[in-house]
Amino acid sequence: MCRIGAIKSKAPVHPSQALRLMMPQQEGHDNSGFAMVMQDLGGLFAPYPDLPLLSLACTQKGTQLVEDYMEARNFHRVFEWVPKPKRRTGQDIKAMPHYIFRCYDYPEQYAKAAWEEKQELLLDARLELRSLLEQQQAGYVYSFWPNVLTLKEIGKPHDIADYFRLWEDNGELQAKNIVVQCRQNTNYEVVRYAAHPFFLQGYTLCANGENTFFTRNRDFQRSLHRGYIGFESDSQNFLYTLHYVLHVLKWPVQYYKHVITPLPAAEMEGRKDGDALRLIRQSLAHLEINGPNTVIAMLPDGSLLSCCDGKKLRPVVIGGDAATKVITSEVCGLNAVLPRRKTEEDVYPHEREVVIITPDLEVQRWLQ
Amino acid sequence: MAPVMAQDVTVNDLPWLLEYSPERCQMCGKCLAVCTFQAIEAATERRLASPGGGNAPAYRLAPVIRQSGKLAEACVGCGMCAKVCPNRAIRPVRNPDSRSELLVRSGGLPAKRGGRNNLLKGRTLDEIVVGRISQMTDPALDSERHTFDIRAPFGRVLGAGALPLAAEGGLLQVTGKTPPVRWIYPVIFGDMSVGALSPRAWEAICLATAYLNEVHHLPVRMCTGEGGLPPGLLRSEHLQYMILQIASGHFGWNRIIAAMPEMQTDPAGILIKIGQGAKPGDGGLLPAVKVAEHIRAIRGVPKADLLSPPNHQGLYSIEESVQKMHLSMGAAFGFRVPVAIKCAASSTSVSVYNNLLRDPYQICGGFFLDGIQGGTGAANTVSLEHTGHPLVSKVRECYLAAVNQGRQGQVPLWAGGGIGMTGQAAADAFKLICLGANGVFIAKLLIQLCGCVGNENGRCNACHTGRCPVGICTQDPRLIRRLDVDKAAQNIVDYMLAFDSELRKLMAPVGNSSLPVGRSDALVSVDKAVADALAIAYAC
Numbered sequence: 019m020c021r022i023g024a025i026k027s028k029a030p031v032h033p034s035q036a037l038r039l040m041m042p043q044q045e046g047h048d049n050s051g052f053a054m055v056m057q058d059l060g061g062l063f064a065p066y067p068d069l070p071l072l073s074l075a076c077t078q079k080g081t082q083l084v085e086d087y088m089e090a091r092n093f094h095r096v097f098e099w100v101p102k103p104k105r106r107t108g109q110d111i112k113a114m115p116h117y118i119f120r121c122y123d124y125p126e127q128y129a130k131a132a133w134e135e136k137q138e139l140l141l142d143a144r145l146e147l148r149s150l151l152e153q154q155q156a157g158y159v160y161s162f163w164p165n166v167l168t169l170k171e172i173g174k175p176h177d178i179a180d181y182f183r184l185w186e187d188n189g190e191l192q193a194k195n196i197v198v199q200c201r202q203n204t205n206y207e208v209v210r211y212a213a214h215p216f217f218l219q220g221y222t223l224c225a226n227g228e229n230t231f232f233t234r235n236r237d238f239q240r241s242l243h244r245g246y247i248g249f250e251s252d253s254q255n256f257l258y259t260l261h262y263v264l265h266v267l268k269w270p271v272q273y274y275k276h277v278i279t280p281l282p283a284a285e286m287e288g289r290k291d292g293d294a295l296r297l298i299r300q301s302l303a304h305l306e307i308n309g310p311n312t313v314i315a316m317l318p319d320g321s322l323l324s325c326c327d328g329k330k331l332r333p334v335v336i337g338g339d340a341a342t343k344v345i346t347s348e349v350c351g352l353n354a355v356l357p358r359r360k361t362e363e364d365v366y367p368h369e370r371e372v373v374i375i376t377p378d379l380e381v382q383r384w385l386q
Numbered sequence: 387m388a389p390v391m392a393q394d395v396t397v398n399d400l401p402w403l404l405e406y407s408p409e410r411c412q413m414c415g416k417c418l419a420v421c422t423f424q425a426i427e428a429a430t431e432r433r434l435a436s437p438g439g440g441n442a443p444a445y446r447l448a449p450v451i452r453q454s455g456k457l458a459e460a461c462v463g464c465g466m467c468a469k470v471c472p473n474r475a476i477r478p479v480r481n482p483d484s485r486s487e488l489l490v491r492s493g494g495l496p497a498k499r500g501g502r503n504n505l506l507k508g509r510t511l512d513e514i515v516v517g518r519i520s521q522m523t524d525p526a527l528d529s530e531r532h533t534f535d536i537r538a539p540f541g542r543v544l545g546a547g548a549l550p551l552a553a554e555g556g557l558l559q560v561t562g563k564t565p566p567v568r569w570i571y572p573v574i575f576g577d578m579s580v581g582a583l584s585p586r587a588w589e590a591i592c593l594a595t596a597y598l599n600e601v602h603h604l605p606v607r608m609c610t611g612e613g614g615l616p617p618g619l620l621r622s623e624h625l626q627y628m629i630l631q632i633a634s635g636h637f638g639w640n641r642i643i644a645a646m647p648e649m650q651t652d653p654a655g656i657l658i659k660i661g662q663g664a665k666p667g668d669g670g671l672l673p674a675v676k677v678a679e680h681i682r683a684i685r686g687v688p689k690a691d692l693l694s695p696p697n698h699q700g701l702y703s704i705e706e707s708v709q710k711m712h713l714s715m716g717a718a719f720g721f722r723v724p725v726a727i728k729c730a731a732s733s734t735s736v737s738v739y740n741n742l743l744r745d746p747y748q749i750c751g752g753f754f755l756d757g758i759q760g761g762t763g764a765a766n767t768v769s770l771e772h773t774g775h776p777l778v779s780k781v782r783e784c785y786l787a788a789v790n791q792g793r794q795g796q797v798p799l800w801a802g803g804g805i806g807m808t809g810q811a812a813a814d815a816f817k818l819i820c821l822g823a824n825g826v827f828i829a830k831l832l833i834q835l836c837g838c839v840g841n842e843n844g845r846c847n848a849c850h851t852g853r854c855p856v857g858i859c860t861q862d863p864r865l866i867r868r869l870d871v872d873k874a875a876q877n878i879v880d881y882m883l884a885f886d887s888e889l890r891k892l893m894a895p896v897g898n899s900s901l902p903v904g905r906s907d908a909l910v911s912v913d914k915a916v917a918d919a920l921a922i923a924y925a926c
Contacts, residue, residue, distance in 0.1 A: 230898055230902075231902070231905065232907070234903065238792065242792060269551070270557070270558065291558050297564060298546070298549070301543055301544055302546050303543075303903065304795055308902075310524050310897075329532065329899065331524075331525060
């Protein structure tokens with residue numbers, strides 16, 4: 019079982035907080051990787067909130083491929099953070115030769131383009147880079163989006179953090195929102211792309227569980243959007259459905275839950291939106307999920323969202339104080355980062371609940 | 387001594403022989419009385435009484451029960467004689483040296499019979515097992531404790547992008563019309579007409595349908611078959627459980643249309659029958675012998691062989707079919723009732739399905755695929771045995787065609803023809819659903835539950851004769867009385883309750899609480915060729 023977590027804070031926090039959240043949850047766990055998506059960045063990236071930030075791990079050849087591609091597409095490099103690895107003998111990390119965290123300015127022809135147009139440009143660029151790097155076996159691109167940084171690596175989470183100096187809060191790397199997970203895929207092959215959180219056009223998601231409708235979700239999603247690719251993990255199903263419901267269909271956020279775990283027909287009757295719920299269930303039957311799952315997602319506006327499968331077969335807890343809110347798998351992690359919070363205000367959502375933490379840290383609980 | 391001619395037909399030429407033990411027989415005559423085929427006759431035979439001491443041996447007359455040697459009175463193996471014999475003195479046995487296939491065409495006419503294909507051996511569904519079981523990485527569900535949502539769509543489903551939805555006050559509201567869709571149990575009682583079946587058999591299935599709906603809350607629907615339905619039912623609330631079939635003969639539809647102003651409720655759906663898996667390319671056939679008075683009243687026809695044309699007259703293309711038939715049937719009920727289509731499985735099924743998926747009117751509410759192992763009340767034997775297409779690969783191909791277009795589920799796929807041939811319909815349904823079907827339709831299984839003794843090894847298959855020994859496929863009032871309608875309905879209800887439990891027993895271990903439509907990863911095949919053809923995993 020994966021352990022997943024997310025921190026949302028009024029002031030930017032350092033990734034070491036995310037590590038402290040996850041470390042107590044490692045009991046009985048294979049600790050095979052570390053992956054996080056940071057959004058609403060502070061530190062070194064604070065001056066560039068509007069510039070797309072490329073997060074990438076690659077070989078020497080990969081760096082050249084990326085340089086050439088970005089130059090050919092008229093993306094102009096504005097800022098770069100190069101991690102200075104701390105190498106020690108015995109470290110358990112399968113590091114890549116190069117890590118790129120680079121802010122670009124948009125091509126000139128996009129100077130006055132609408133945000134909708136830029137979103138498509140950024141997605142296309144990431145997909146093309148991924149394809150390019152895959153063909154040459156030269157690296158992995160995780161996100162290319164303003165104010166979003168993704169780091170993923172294979173190995174022991176403690177050692178990976180050590181390698182990237184994530185334990186040292188020197189003010190360089192900070193964010194108001196961090197979604198984190200400390201494991202590689204254990205069901206199937208260990209592939210860097212298979213580690214959640216996954217990111218697509220402002221939507222970040224990680225999931226703890228096993229989606230037994232993976233095949234039918236995948237078969238349907240493949241034709242829905244060009245960005246729904248990979249399928250290295252069944253958790254990607256959850257992200258793509260979130261993106262489809264909110265970004266493509268532009269439905270209110272609570273309908274995500276209605277799509278992945280629809281109500282029984284009898285319960286739809288009598289609802290104000292019962293007819294709509296029936297149509298949604300009919301049309302998106304192939305996006306329904308099954309099996310044990312808990313989802314933690316981050317939305318483009320920085321809201322955090324959590325919900326579970328229809329039978330609540332995986333744990334999750336939400337807690338916090340006035341400045342910080344946390345969603346995570348096990349309460350021991352919450353206790354490690356927020357020991358003085360009011361535990362009586364912790365929320366253990368049930369199978370019909372959707373919990374949303376808004377940008378101003380209000381915890382909303384919606385009953386499906 | 388009479389000369390023996392090589393062409394003479396004798397008992398040894400017939401498909402079934404009666405094994406008779408005179409020493410156990412008490413001459414009660416029950417077997418004679420029960421045999422509807424006159425295959426048993428009472429006679430006297432001259433027997434040697436004693437070798438005798440003198441020149442002339444002594445003889446005696448012995449009363450015997452024996453098999454008729456006439457082809458028209460050939461035993462069909464139904465076993466009713468064995469059922470009624472108090473001493474187990476008689477039973478039919480298969481004759482491996484039968485010459486009957488050579489003899490039945492002696493009138494210069496094609497051979498006819500009922501039942502289903504007898505030549506095709508082996509079943510693809512039995513080469514597939516549910517191989518993906520929840521073990522540790524995810525918990526299996528408890529089929530007795532957890533709730534399951536076992537429903538299937540019947541009606542045209544729109545893609546999400548085409549839904550007329552708008553957010554008002556944070557809630558989505560429907561702002562336009564959408565095609566009617568009914569969420570029903572994933573089993574439809576399939577298309578056996580009120581002429582093919584006796585009134586009692588048809589009523590038993592109606593009773594079971596209503597009972598399952600009203601007492602057990604299983605929304606099972608029943609399709610009428612081509613031939614209309616009784617006037618009382620047309621004007622009752624129970625019409626809501628009935629799917630009205632229209633086929634190329636349009637039998638019964640003048641009465642249906644006449645009753646429309648008096649209908650209390652809409653029917654569950656309309657099913658346009660284009661073809662039938664058991665006899666694709668042949669139209670419906672109701673022999674005159676079965677056209678009883680009530681059939682003539684419902685259909686408005688004289689007593690004659692009722693032959694539906696092999697095709698819907700006046701239609702020359704699929705586009706026309708959609709425009710004329712689907713739209714006119716939809717319009718007849720104010721577009722409140724889903725209209726679906728049933729075709730015999732064929733090499734061309736995917737083309738048909740693609741056309742329905744892409745039809746700009748978005749009106750086809752279901753594609754019913756009927757495989758070669760479906761049954762029939764009467765057909766030319768040559769059609770029954772040699773035409774048609776196996777069901778399973780065609781269902782899969784249709785589903786994958788929809789997947790390639792991102793349109794899976796938009797025209798629900800219903801699979802039939804041989805479901806439950808082994809008696810285990812839940813397993814067949816589950817596997818077909820995993821391969822992409824939304825539900826299944828069953829028919830032969832229902833009459834077998836009523837008491838039909840026919841099978842695909844040549845037993846009985848005499849539905850076309852009007853002499854059904856169990857009162858199911860006959861309109862002879864004396865034979866109909868053999869069927870206990872309540873017991874027949876009870877058997878169907880019991881079976882469906884068991885079916886429902888068994889379906890859960892298959893859903894629970896794969897960790898699914900709703901139907902796993904298209905979840906092909908749940909299946910493995912122990913036959914490599916089957917695995918490859920269906921795009922599922924091979925296991926050994």
